[in-house]
Amino acid sequence: MPETAGAKAVYPVSDEELARFSWLGRDSSLVTVMFHARVAxxxxxxxxxxxxxxxxxxxxxxxxxxxxxxxxxLSTGAVTGVIDRLERAGYVRRVRDPHDRRKVLVEVTLSDPQRFALLFKGVSEMMARVLSHYTPEQRELLFEYGSEVLAQMRKEIAKFAVTD
Structure with missing residues (x-):
């Protein structure tokens, strides 16, 4: 009988399963980073x-x-540099907050949204193809798993808090 932690059942994970999922996560991360490096x-x-x-x-x-x-x-100092570069490249602009004129907001100014859509078209089509091999119930489970991994990863990232 599985132990329960809150509403979710907790089942033991073997070392082999953990190793398989760890490699899958690392490969997924690597491929995602490389894809976004190419897009950038x-x-x-x-x-x-x-x-x-x-x-x-x-x-x-x-x-x-x-x-x-x-x-x-990122630190706020690093983000200032990012915004400066994005502004020079024409992707964003700084605007005053209409509700509080002391605040500055970053507004995205994509002059050619179609250009962005084309960069992600292949990935979007690939995801639809892969997902089509799973039932709606299986897709929901995959989505739940992915969402929980992301939430827990965000907690891990927070442990490396950046300060200015």
């Missing part, structure tokens, strides 16, 4: 600048440099 290269950005641009774009609205620092795990 296509955009004329560093990988860090590209991922900060992604964070700002996914927010759906202008955000503060402090929020980008919080989401990225």
């Amino acid at each position: 290269e296509q955009l004329g950005l560093s990988t860090t600048d590209h991922k900060c641009l992604d964070l700002a774009a996914r927010g759906g609205q202008p955000m503060t440099a402090g929020r980008i620092a919080e989401l990225s795990g």
Whole structure:
């Protein structure tokens, strides 16, 4: 009978299973980093600048440099440099917060959203192909697993807190 921790059952994990999933995670991380390095290269950005641009774009609205620092795990000083480079490249601009004129927000200014869509088209199509081999229930389990791994990884990242 599995032990329970809260509402979730807890089952033992063998050393072999842990090793398999660790390698899978490491390979997934490596391939993801390499893919985004190539995307950044296509955009004329560093990988860090590209991922900060992604964070700002996914927010759906202008955000503060402090929020980008919080989401990225970078120091606010490092984020200032990122924003400077993204602004020079024409991907973002600094704007005043309409509710508090003392605050400066970072607004994404993608002049050619289609260019970004094309860079990710192949990955999107590949994900649809791979997911099509799983039932909706299996997909939900995969999504739950991935979401939990990400949440726990964020906690691990927080242990390396960056301070200015």
